[in-house]
Amino acid sequence: MLTISVCVGSACQIKGSYDVINRIQSLIKEYKIEDKVKLKGAFCLGRCTPEVSVSIEEENKIYSVSTDNVDSFFKEHVLGGIN
Ligand code: FES
Known part of the structure; x- marks a missing residue:
């Protein structure tokens, strides 16, 4: 998960x-x-990024995501992370 x-x-x-x-x-x-x-909302992750801060908890990393790069973020870090 x-x-x-x-x-x-x-x-x-x-x-x-x-x-x-x-x-x-x-x-x-x-x-x-x-x-x-599992997708959830969170309060300030403590590291505001230039776009929306999104963390993958298991990786302990925070990414800067916008509607422009959300698809590539998903393919790389979500699909890549579960496979
Ligand atoms: S408001 Fe700070 S990380 Fe989103």
Whole structure:
């Protein structure tokens, strides 16, 4: 199980947290990996990035994600992480 936390803290929220969450949710459905990934919202991850901060808890890493790079983030770190 991979845990993805998307920051919904105020700085990230104005940069589009909910758009990023919605897109990740659709990609999870599209790839039918609902049983392998847990998606949740989180408060300020303590490291505000230029875009929306998204952490993969098992990797202990924080990525800067926007609607422009969410698809490549997902392919590389989510699909890559569960395979
Ligand atoms: S508000 Fe999102 S990491 Fe700080």
